[in-house]
Amino acid sequence: MELFSALEITKNFAHHKALDQVSIHVPEQSIFGLLGPNGAGKTTLIRIINQIIAPDSGTLLLNGRQLKPEDTASIGYLPEERGLYKKMTVGEQAMYLARLKGLSRQEARKRLKSLFVKFEIIGWWNRKVEELSKGMQQKVQFIVTIIHEPKLLIFDEPFSGFDPINANLLKEEILAQQEKGATIILSTHNMASVEELCDHIALINHSKVILDGPVREIKRNYKNNTYTIGYHGLKVDINTVIPPAFRITDQSQDPDHHYLTVTLPKESTPNDLLKPFMDNATVDSLREVIPAMNDIFIQAVTTGQPEYTPMN
Amino acid sequence: MKKILLIIRREYLTRVKKRSFIVMTILGPILMAAAVVIPVYLATRANEVKTVSILDETGLFTAHFKDSDNFRFHELVSDIQSAKKGLVKSGDYALIYIPATQVTLPSNAIIYAQNTVNINLQSYVKNVMSRQVEELKLQAKLHDIQSGKGQPVDVSEILKSIQTTIDINTLKIGEDGTESKSYTEINMALGMFAGILIYLFIFMFGSQVMRGVIEEKTSRIVEVIVSSVRPFQLMMGKIIGVGLVGLTQFMLWVVLTFVIVTGVTATITPHQIKDKVTGEVLKTNTPISPVNSESLTLAQGTSGDGTNEVLQAINSVDFPVMIGSFLFFFLAGYLLYSALFAAIGGAVDNEADTQQFIAPITIPLILAIILAQFIIQDPDGSLSFWFSIIPLTSPVVMMIRIPFGVPWVQVILSMVLLILGFLATTWIAAKIYRTGILMYGKKVNYKELWKWLRQG
Numbered sequence: 001m002e003l004f005s006a007l008e009i010t011k012n013f014a015h016h017k018a019l020d021q022v023s024i025h026v027p028e029q030s031i032f033g034l035l036g037p038n039g040a041g042k043t044t045l046i047r048i049i050n051q052i053i054a055p056d057s058g059t060l061l062l063n064g065r066q067l068k069p070e071d072t073a074s075i076g077y078l079p080e081e082r083g084l085y086k087k088m089t090v091g092e093q094a095m096y097l098a099r100l101k102g103l104s105r106q107e108a109r110k111r112l113k114s115l116f117v118k119f120e121i122i123g124w125w126n127r128k129v130e131e132l133s134k135g136m137q138q139k140v141q142f143i144v145t146i147i148h149e150p151k152l153l154i155f156d157e158p159f160s161g162f163d164p165i166n167a168n169l170l171k172e173e174i175l176a177q178q179e180k181g182a183t184i185i186l187s188t189h190n191m192a193s194v195e196e197l198c199d200h201i202a203l204i205n206h207s208k209v210i211l212d213g214p215v216r217e218i219k220r221n222y223k224n225n226t227y228t229i230g231y232h233g234l235k236v237d238i239n240t241v242i243p244p245a246f247r248i249t250d251q252s253q254d255p256d257h258h259y260l261t262v263t264l265p266k267e268s269t270p271n272d273l274l275k276p277f278m279d280n281a282t283v284d285s286l287r288e289v290i291p292a293m294n295d296i297f298i299q300a301v302t303t304g305q306p307e308y309t310p311m312n
Numbered sequence: 313m314k315k316i317l318l319i320i321r322r323e324y325l326t327r328v329k330k331r332s333f334i335v336m337t338i339l340g341p342i343l344m345a346a347a348v349v350i351p352v353y354l355a356t357r358a359n360e361v362k363t364v365s366i367l368d369e370t371g372l373f374t375a376h377f378k379d380s381d382n383f384r385f386h387e388l389v390s391d392i393q394s395a396k397k398g399l400v401k402s403g404d405y406a407l408i409y410i411p412a413t414q415v416t417l418p419s420n421a422i423i424y425a426q427n428t429v430n431i432n433l434q435s436y437v438k439n440v441m442s443r444q445v446e447e448l449k450l451q452a453k454l455h456d457i458q459s460g461k462g463q464p465v466d467v468s469e470i471l472k473s474i475q476t477t478i479d480i481n482t483l484k485i486g487e488d489g490t491e492s493k494s495y496t497e498i499n500m501a502l503g504m505f506a507g508i509l510i511y512l513f514i515f516m517f518g519s520q521v522m523r524g525v526i527e528e529k530t531s532r533i534v535e536v537i538v539s540s541v542r543p544f545q546l547m548m549g550k551i552i553g554v555g556l557v558g559l560t561q562f563m564l565w566v567v568l569t570f571v572i573v574t575g576v577t578a579t580i581t582p583h584q585i586k587d588k589v590t591g592e593v594l595k596t597n598t599p600i601s602p603v604n605s606e607s608l609t610l611a612q613g614t615s616g617d618g619t620n621e622v623l624q625a626i627n628s629v630d631f632p633v634m635i636g637s638f639l640f641f642f643l644a645g646y647l648l649y650s651a652l653f654a655a656i657g658g659a660v661d662n663e664a665d666t667q668q669f670i671a672p673i674t675i676p677l678i679l680a681i682i683l684a685q686f687i688i689q690d691p692d693g694s695l696s697f698w699f700s701i702i703p704l705t706s707p708v709v710m711m712i713r714i715p716f717g718v719p720w721v722q723v724i725l726s727m728v729l730l731i732l733g734f735l736a737t738t739w740i741a742a743k744i745y746r747t748g749i750l751m752y753g754k755k756v757n758y759k760e761l762w763k764w765l766r767q768g
Contacts, residue, residue: 083532
């Protein structure tokens with residue numbers, strides 16, 4: 001079941017085409033990674049989803065029906081460029097932002113107080129924002145993003161500016177939101193967090209989606225029959241052991257073992273790699289190499305369709 | 313709709329709670345009160361003697377003009393044409409001309425002068441003439457009563473029937489003998505003051521809008537907010553909120569200035585104020601006996617020295633019209649300009665970059681202030697007319713003209729055009745604003761703005 005879909009979204013700016021027939025499908029209760037190099041069009045797409053700007057063409061569906069202006073109340077957005085009014089007190093400001101999302105005064109106060117306690121910043125309620133550390137400001141921003149318990153949460157580079165401890169806190173909180181039923185769109189350059197959090201991704205490059213789907217499926221597609229074999233006690237030259245069609249991509253060793261990473265031709269199986277080693281050495285391990293998101297990203301972007309034509 | 317109210321509320325409350333707002337609210341009236349009180353104070357000490365010639369064709373009043381510390385009167389026996397010529401030559405301050413009447417008692421006079429006519433002289437002439445005419449009327453009534461024609465006697469009826477208003481026209485005579493309408497200093501001062509106040513208010517609160525937009529941009533909160541409300545709502549919320557701050561400040565100024573002026577003048581000239589107050593109390597309660605009516609005329613007549621006259625002149629100003637039109641022209645002018653200020657705030661990244669855009673939009677305002685001195689000299693001229701109609705200059709220029717009296721048609725035309733102008737600037741501003749607030753780190757020029765405008 002898809003909570004949100006964007007269908008064939010196109011957006012032109014004065015100088016360039018920001019989005020070209022972009023479609024994404026965000027399954028309910030998933031963490032959806034929106035990836036792409038700088039300037040690919042991610043922020044434009046996110047702003048369109050938040051109805052901050054309007055697409056030139058295309059359809060946006062939330063829960064299977066057309067996205068409406070009132071839907072901003074079911075979306076929580078933490079922008080990449082984010083801040084707070086410096087001269088306002090933390091409490092006033094949080095109340096203001098919560099009420100702009102449609103919460104009543106009482107409801108906003110009740111929810112904010114409990115979240116402020118949870119995030120251990122309740123003591124700062126009456127302080128001015130400019131007195132807060134950056135990490136604390138980020139906590140306030142995160143709280144007001146989720147305060148109205150939106151069905152769809154959009155985080156644009158949420159981890160930038162967080163120290164590792166707070167980044168971890170944030171990560172756990174994102175997972176907790178998913179647990180509670182929220183669907184999350186996560187736009188980031190941080191591939192480690194994609195690896196950890198996302199179950200679906202879409203990769204945008206030069207205004208187009210060049211890769212999308214469940215992470216596991218994408219990884220399966222990007223596997224290229226590569227294995228790392230660990231062994232010891234090889235009696236002959238390595239090149240006589242491995243068939244010529246096999247390609248060695250990496251080797252390493254520790255005091256007791258040798259490791260060799262080998263890419264096999266398409267028709268070969270790991271057994272074809274294992275057999276010659278079994279005859280000449282003692283095999284300790286054999287492991288399939290699953291491509292990292294980082295590698296997939298680089299590969300997709302560098303070999304992807306470079307169809308970028310600047311508009312005049 | 314609820315959201316825009318939240319925005320207005322925040323914009324309003326954060327500003328009125330600021331220390332600078334409170335300081336301005338207290339300082340403003342002190343300055344304004346000083347502007348009112350100091351001339352009053354000075355007027356009490358002015359003792360330059362001015363010579364005034366009187367050409368009284370009725371022969372009823374000349375004897376009643378008494379020389380004072382400020383004026384020396386002398387009678388002229390000639391016709392009006394040569395008297396006017398004589399005025400330029402003789403160097404007299406003014407010529408009072410009371411034309412002959414056929415049937416009725418005289419009810420008007422013309423004061424010719426080379427400069428603007430002193431307000432004291434005007435009201436003195438008015439007082440002398442009305443007292444004299446009322447006396448004549450009263451005598452006639454008494455005569456009627458004595459000859460038994462008009463019984464029974466109703467005193468309040470009589471008093472009402474003798475009440476007289478005298479029209480005073482003031483005309484300016486040029487070196488070459490040409491005549492033009494003359495205006496009193498109080499109208500000029502008031503026009504100038506209102507014009508400058510509008511100018512300051514538009515500037516002050518317009519740039520507050522701009523700074524507010526820049527603050528939202530540099531603090532990076534704007535994107536969070538526009539994910540909840542439309543950029544247009546945010547912009548209008550800010551403009552309205554800041555406008556209400558301006559309105560609050562103005563209202564507080566009016567009230568506090570009134571309190572200070574009343575307080576200070578009461579301490580400077582306590583007995584004169586008392587006279588005046590008694591006079592007014594008597595005026596409002598219909599006098600029941602001729603004795604009371606006597607004391608009324610005395611109270612008004614004897615206070616010929618400066619203080620009371622200036623106070624009377626100030627009281628003679630139509631404050632409801634002044635304040636009403638000030639509120640309209642301030643609000644509409646502010647809305648027109650603040651939309652442009654908001655667009656500038658949205659287009660730039662910091663206050664340093666605003667200069668190139670602020671200059672062109674403030675030129676009309678500054679021009680209006682430069683023209684002000686010509687407009688108070690000739691408030692009905694074509695220069696005054698056109699600049700009080702064109703929306704960019706009309707808030708200031710029309711406000712300068714209002715104290716002199718402006719035909720309703722012109723006021724309404726000016727108001728309608730100003731409202732249209734405000735709708736146009738808001739429409740333009742909204743387009744620039746909504747593109748600009750999401751652009752960071754980009755130097756914007758006019759070409760770029762034009763693109764945003766066409767695209768939005």
